[in-house]
Amino acid sequence: MAELHPTEESLVLQLIIGLLYPFMLLYGFHIILNGQFTPGGGFQGGCILATLFVARYVVFPVDDMDSERMHIIERLFLVLILVIPVLLLFTGVVSRYPAYRPLYLMIMDLVIGVEVAFGLGVAVLRFAFFQGVGQTWRL
Template sequence: MKTSQILICISRVLFPFIVLYGFYITINGHLTPGGGFQGGAILATAVLLSYFIQPEKIRNLNLLIKLEKYMFIVILIVSSISLFTRGEIFTNFLPINSSINLKSLFLTILNLFIGIKVSTGLVLVFSTFIEEGK
């Protein structure tokens, strides 16, 4: 299938802005609407646009599979640190009387990890579909 030249041009212009917007949504999840899942989905659409630019480029799928698995384990570990610091599992690992700015650090870290995990998962889904559809 031949991609139109106009679509490739517009995709090249739009690609960095979409990546920037995805990271903004992900990292600012505790201040503005959005969060890990939404930012990850937007990052996945950016990768989808890059398929229009270079359709023949083969990506290393095994690396993405490993990345997603390890991200899930990291999320589990980060969310269960609080068992040792606070005494209850699956909550913020910082002590309960620390300042509010420090507490939001936990939300930023977890949002970033969830964003990477969701974006790699969605990229894997449609890139396996594209490989199959060739």
């Protein structure tokens, strides 16, 4: 059995989270993509995806993820949330082609899901690696 480093979590937690990791990813995207037909949607699926960041921190607490870049991705998707409805909904594209309405809803769910996942992930990582002195982040 491998020797545990003091900062690492117990082997049980490591194995269980490692086992569940792909299923959590799959389930998050399942909830996002089927959000228009079944309960769930962008926010709920995004929360499950954000759980992945926390799970990774619990097992492997190393600050090697660039939270500034994650924040940029999050802001990009926030812009997309505003831009896509303006381009597709308010110009009447969606109401003119009703056959493509499920596709539009799916895209919106996906964008909201990724936005929520990265937003909560950035919040959690900054909480986790916040050392308190001399560090500030632009909002």
